[in-house]
Amino acid sequence: MNFLQLPDRTAKPRTYGLTSIIDLGTPYKELKNTLMDYSQYIDVVKFGIGTAYVTPNLKEKIELYKEYHVKPYCGGTFFEKCYFQNKISEYVNYLKQLGIEWIEVSAGTLNIPIQERLNLISQFVKDFHVIAEVGSKDINHQMGVSEWKNEIELLLNAGCDYVITEGRDSGTAGIYDRNGNIKANLISSLLEDLDYRKIIFEAPTPKQQMFFINEIGPNVNVGNVKLSDVLVLETQRRGLRCETFFMEEQASTILT
Known part of the structure; x- marks a missing residue:
């Protein structure tokens, strides 16, 4: 039953308007129950902070996500650990054995030159869909706007499907200050020249998510979303929460 006029939302399989969740060890049975109800609102899942290397039943979880048409990948910290130990070839083989088709390239902990x-x-x-991340997890490492833009453009031109703007699972680095406040001028500058449909903005808190929805529209790509917040995020996207209640119609992205 649909009787309200709400902002248009892209539908799965989406190319933008993505909700990318972070899995930090959700138990298999809990995950299955959640996906049965809410998988329609989830597009991508990141096994965060290297948890994929120690997660019980990882293969089964990957297969479950794929069954519900959610794309799984391992977070950048795992990639950087493998890079640091010269184990990239082993890492690639590991992902292939797990049936993971997406790979993240980042420099959040290590200073890996662009x-x-x-x-x-x-x-x-040649073998994966690639997601790259821009920004450091070190709050003291500040990048200028031109450096943000340049890296994002280079990474997209290199063949990345999406570029993530660093925010950490705490929302206190990269595009945020140490108190979790959004660097609004940086975001505004990025949106002047870049296609927001190719950028996933890490926004782990509802306050941060609502900023991007109001700034860009209901079909902004949002990352590092907690599994427990998926329905709340979709409610925000639809203008069904106070802070997004009066979202202007032009904020709705044009569906393709």
Whole structure:
């Protein structure tokens, strides 16, 4: 029954308007119950902070996500650990054995030069969909606006499907200050020249999510969403929460 006029939402399989959740160890049975009800609102899942390496029943969880048409991948910290120990080939084989078709390239912990990341991406795109992340987890490492734009453009031109703007699972780094406040001027500058449909904005808290919905529209790509917040996020996207209640109609993205 649909009788309200609400902002248009893209439908699965989406290419934008993505909700990317972070899995930090959700038990299999709990996950299955949640996906049965809410998988229509989930597009991508990241096994965060290296948890994929120690998660029980990982293969079964990956298969469950794929059964519900949610794309799984391992977070950048796992990738960087493998890079640091010169285990990239082993990492690639590991992902293939698990049936994971997406790979993240990041430099959130290690200072991996952009050219080195581009070289790795040129290898990965032969076998994977690639997501790259821009920004550091170190709050003291500040990037200028031009550096943000340049890296995002280079990574997309190298063949990445999407680029993630760093925010951590705490929302206190990258596009945020140490108190979790959004660097609004940075976001505004990025949106001037870049296609928001190719950027996933890490926004782990409802307050941060609502900023991007009001700034960009209901079909903004949002990442690092907690599994327990999926329905709340969709409610926000539909203008059914106070803070997004009066979302202007032009904020709705044009469906393609």
